[in-house]
Each structure stands twice: as C-alpha cells, then as structure tokens.
Amino acid sequence: MSEIAIQNIIKPENLVYQKSRLMTEKPLSYCPGCGHGTAHRLIMEVIDELGKENDTIGVAPVGCSVLAYEFMDIDMQEAAHGRAPALATAIKRLWPDKVVFTYQGDGDLAAIGTAETIHACNRGEKIVIVFVNNGIYGMTGGQMAPTTLEGMKTSTSPYGRDVALMGNPLKITELVAQLPGTYYVTRQSVHNPGAVRKAKKAIKKAFQNQIDNAPGLSFIEIVSNCNSGWKMTPVDANNWMVDNMFPYYPIGDIKVDGELIK
Amino acid sequence: MGELRLMKGNEALAEAMIRAGADGYFGYPITPQSEVIEYLTAAKPHESTGMVVLQAESEVASINMLYGGGATGKKVCTSSSSPGISLMQEGLSYIAGAEIPVVVVNVVRGGPGLGDIQPSQSDYFQSTKGGGHGDYRLIVLAPSSVQEMSDFVPIAFDLAFKYRNPVMIQSDGAIGQMMEKVELFEPIPRLTDKQVKDLYPWATNGKPKGGQRRIMTSLDLDPARLERHNHHLQEKYHTIDENEVRFEEFNCEDADYVIVAYGSSARISQKALQLLRAKGIKVGLLRPITLWPYPTKKIQELVKQGVKGFLSVEMSAGQMVEDVKLAVNGKVKVEFFGRVGGIIPSPEEVVDALEHKLIGE
C-alpha cells in the first residue's frame, strides 16, 4: 500500500470504525467471536449518542457478562444472580430522571431471576432490559440454560436436551410481551453488520422510550452464539445459530409502542 | 416534647421510617409485621415527603431493591419476619460485601421453618454471626419497647451511612404487636438529590461530569485484592466494635447476679428483677441494645466487679448465652433460661431459673 493511501485512510473523515468512547480501555474478556462485546459497544454508543453518559446507571448480572461493569465507562452496579431487575426497579423509582438498564444473560434472566424479570415487566418499570440469549451457561462451562434448544448437547444435557425430562426451551421474550407493563419488546442479533445496525436501532429506541418517559419497560433480546460452549468455531457457531436458534427464537419486533405485532 | 401517640410497635416503626427521611421502603407482607407496609401504603408518604413505598414480589426482590437503591446513596429500608429474613440472606451478604448502607428490620417469630407467628428471639445467630455467606457483620439494634421501635430507626440510618454497612433492627412479634405510648421525633427532611451526590461520592447515581465512574460490586476475582478488601472490612468492624456498643443496665452496681436479656426478654427480666429484689436477692439486669457489636467489655467489668453469676434469658434455645460465655471466659457461672417456639417466658419462670440454676440448691 502506498504512503498516500495510508495517509488517506487515517484521515478523520475516512474513519469507519473506532473504539466506542464509553467503552473502557480494559480488554474484553469474552471469547473471540462472542456477541457480548458487540452488545456492550452498542449500548455504550447509544448512551453516548443520547447524551446520557452522566445520567445512566447500569446493572450487570452474574454470568459471562458479570464483569460488564469493567468495560462500560458509566456508573454500574453488580447484582446477585438474577436480581438485576430488582436493583434497577429501586434505582429508577428513586431517581426517576436517570436512565437505568440491566444487562442479563439467559440463566440470569430466564432461570434464577424469572420472578424478578416477570414482575419488573409486569409493574411496567421504566427501565431497559438487555437480554443476551446464547442458549447455554457460558461462564460456568457450558451447562444447560432455560433457553437451550431441544436436542442441544450441553455439559448437563450430554445426550441432548430431552424436553420430557428437562422441560422446553423458554421463550421468555414472547412471555413478557404479553404483560401490559412492557412497552417495547424486540428480538435482535449481532452476528453480521446488518444485524448489528438493526440491533443498535432497537437499543436506541428502547433507551429513547425511557428518556421519553414511555409507559412501560423496554425489553431487548439479543440472540447470540457461544462458540466455546457450543464447541464450534465462531463462524460455524454463527451459522448454527442462524439455522437452529433463529427458527425457534425468530428475529424482529414483538411489541412496539405497547402494541403486539401480529 | 414530640407528639404522643398510642401505637403498635410495627406502626411506630413505619411512622419513624417516614420521619427519619427515608427515601424508599421495599417490602413483602409477612406476619407478624405486615402492619409496617400497611401503615406505609395508607400514609402515602409519596405525597408528603416523596418517600417511595413499593410492595415487592418477594423478600428476595425487596432486599435486592435495597441493594440497588442504597447503592445510589438513598436511604432505603425494608422489614420482614424470620422466614422472609432467611430469604434475604443472600442479598445481605452482597450488600455487606459491596458496603451499601441499608436498614433491615426483623420482627422475629418462632422457627425453624415456617414455625409459627408468635414472638421469638431465635434469629440471634442469624443476625449476629453472619446469616449469609462470607466474613461479614451486620450492626444489630434490639429495641425493647414501642418507643425504641421509633427511636432506633434514625439511629440505624445514621450508623448505616457512617460505616456504609447494613444495619438490622431485630425486634420480635411481641414488640411489633403491642401498643405503648410513643413520643414521635420531629421529622428529618429527606436529602435532595444534590445533597446525596455531594455527601456520598461513592454512590452510583450517574457518573460525575469530568469525573470517574463508580462501581458497586461485591465481586473481585483477584484473591490478593479480595483479601485486602476483607481486611478493610475487618478493620471497619473493629472500629464499630470499639465505638458503637450500646447497652442499658439496671441495678448492676451492687449485684451478686446479673440477668442478661434483650428485647422482650429484657422487659420480662426487668419484672423478674423486681420480684427477686423484693426477696432480698441482689440481682441486676444488663440489656444489650446492640447485639453486634456485643457489650463484651461491660460483662467483663461486671465479672471484675464481683458478680458471681450470669443468667442469659432468651426466647430461644440458647443463642446469646454463647456470647455471654465468651465474655465471661469461664471465670464465673453462666446459665441459660429460655422458652422456644413462640412462647414468652413469664417473670416467675425467670425468678425460678435464677434461684435454682444460678444460685443453686
């Protein structure tokens, strides 16, 4: 590449990508190919773009993203497993002018924290919940999650999830969409540039709802891969996700402005 | 003189939460303390002081609401009774680890398990020795009257914020349900958001402009750092132990024998003391007000002063007696008398126990 070409590339007007301003300098601890880093970045970009850096409180879960607070350069709280919506409820009630969100995985939100999730949604807490669903417990080494698909092998369903024994994969997002307290419910993914753009739009809509004091909770599921837990290469994991996860967890809006999408 | 009212302990507690300038109460109904949330929802403090009152979906949620709210620097509290407090132990451990000021009230009932709804003191171990996992301490205040159900609320908040530590008010069903005359303290205004931000720079309520973000967590995956954090906590507990012991004593100056009792048991023992003194037996009463930190030094002074024996009177199978024994360290006789299962000992039973167990045949 010629010297001139390089000079052109580093000109600010030609900049196409950079570390988001509200991501800390700490290197992400996620596995290469994991969707968490992208999801973190999108939330931080949205908060930055909405000018809410100094008015946002985030709540991190227990799970792979337990250290989310290390990467997000805003005030953060670390919740006990499953309890993030309870923390967020109190923060928002006590500081109604602040922007409050939780960031939770499938085990945190849809297993141990189901009660907190359902009731925060049902009360219509004016918060944002970002729910990353990769169908497995990543941090603890690949055990079955509430969202693990039928037949999917994990370390606690080594012969595949047998729904007769282990229950069915839980579509918690469809479930919370039924509650009058949710205002915006959507399912997104971050596995290719187009999906990332759509996911960011959805995240921005969710936060904008909260800033506009919309009457209810905004809930964003991000279907993601876990290439380590699924024991696949990142590319194979994304392909497997498209072929297997998306049919069961279809991407798109489920409820917009308080109305279910038919 | 403040306003005089005839109130149940639970009602006085609820009124005191409003008057103490609490920002939020998050709770779940359970007998024998449901009057607390009933009083608060009826009083509508949201319209007067701006205090938030929310019925949570469980005690697990309410303690975690305290984590979230307390971590923003707001004054938050909850109340429950024994089974509900057991559910809160996870949250209390996290709150202690993250050093979040909160106030939790336990109106103790008989256990174990569902037990019954009658008054008990069988949660002493739980509140003073841990309860949840990890090396931590709660500051525990034990009221013994309706007046103290009110008075201890602002004290609990002050201690919680002074030390960034969870504080428990450990009452029981008798004090919660009984009515007494109570003089209500003058209302303390709630802090403004700006005051909260200025007073508590550690609080996570929005990163300061041009400043550093704050993190409220009990997690540290680096063992060396976590050890340092634990040492810091232990130093804090040591400071609390040195400075915050509270107790009340009755007729201990010339006592040959001392009854040690807190809460309802102390009230009953006070009557027993009168009966024993009438018989010419020189008995004193030491009432720990803080169950942790414990008045260990006071007990040691009483031993030096020449007290021949101690009787720990509890509505439990013998929990606080262990702390009395630790303080006495074998120097004189320590005996225990208690009733369990929600039965309140009578003053006559205490008299009998002191005469037969402590003084002997």
Added chain:
Amino acid sequence: MTEEIIIAGFGGQGVLSMGKILAYSGIMQNQEVSWMPSYGPEMRGGTANVTVIVSDERISSPILRAYDTAIILNQQSMDKFESTVKPGGTLLYDPNGISKHPTRKDINIYKVEGAKKAAEMGNTKIFNMIVLGAYLKVKPIVKMENVVKGIKKSLPERHHRLLPLNEEAVNQGTQIVEAVNII
C-alpha cells in the same frame, strides 16, 4: 400505682378496643401504658384477649401470668383466667353466656349485665363500653374526663357522632355493676 389487667372474651366483643381506650385514657393523664394482644389464628373468630398495664412508672414486662384485674366475657376465658387473678385482686364478668360462675373466695368478684344493657340501649356494639364503665366504677384508675378523651382518640373521626352514645354506655356501666364476692 400500677394496674395489670387482662381483658378476655370472643373476637367481636370489642375486647381489644376496650383495652385500647383504657390505655389511651392512661396516656391522657400522663401515665405509662402497654397494650399487648393475643394475636394470630386465635384472633379469627375465636377467643381474644389483651393485657393492659397502666402505671405511674416505666412498665417492665408487658406480658404477665398474674393480674390485678381480670375482665372476663366468655366461658373459655373464665376457665383460663379466673385462676390468674392475684389474691386480693378483682374479677369482673358478664354472666351472659357463663355456665360456670367464678368460685374463688380470695378475690373481689363483680358482675355486669353488659350484653343485656347493650340490647336495651339498642346497640350491641356499645357492650364493651358498658363493661368499661363497670370496671372504672370498681377501679377508678383513670378519670372519667380522660376516658372520654380516650374514646375520642380511639374512634376514627367518621364515628365521632357516636361519642355521646359511648359516653352514656360507660355511665350505664358504672350504675349497673354488682358485687358478688367482697373480701
């Protein structure tokens, strides 16, 4: 002065509110008071009782096994509490519904036909105030003017039109109490 009282009867007879009015009357004349109810399943439809202490001094135990006075309004309570009156103490009861009358000779026993009087006055709800009147005739531990204040404090404002009726009931009680056994 310290007066330790147990009031016991059926739930719905106004046992707890009688105790509350007595306690409030004590507060009105700067005395220390405690009101300790039995609570829990036995509250619901079964027997109810409350221990009330009125004293010039700080009250020690709010829970007792022996009382200066027992006010007894049903048979179960008679069975349970007759024996708990201190020797030389007082037992006041309404004979309506009592099959086994008190037999102790070492205490003062009085009866008041409260239920009957309340029916005559056309309002069964003032039964407890008639009994309170009878008690205060026997043991004038609080001044009548403070009882009136106590009733006012205990009644919700929407019921304040009933104040004269309640006062009258207390007066009636003072007039119809009868001595059964005087030591």
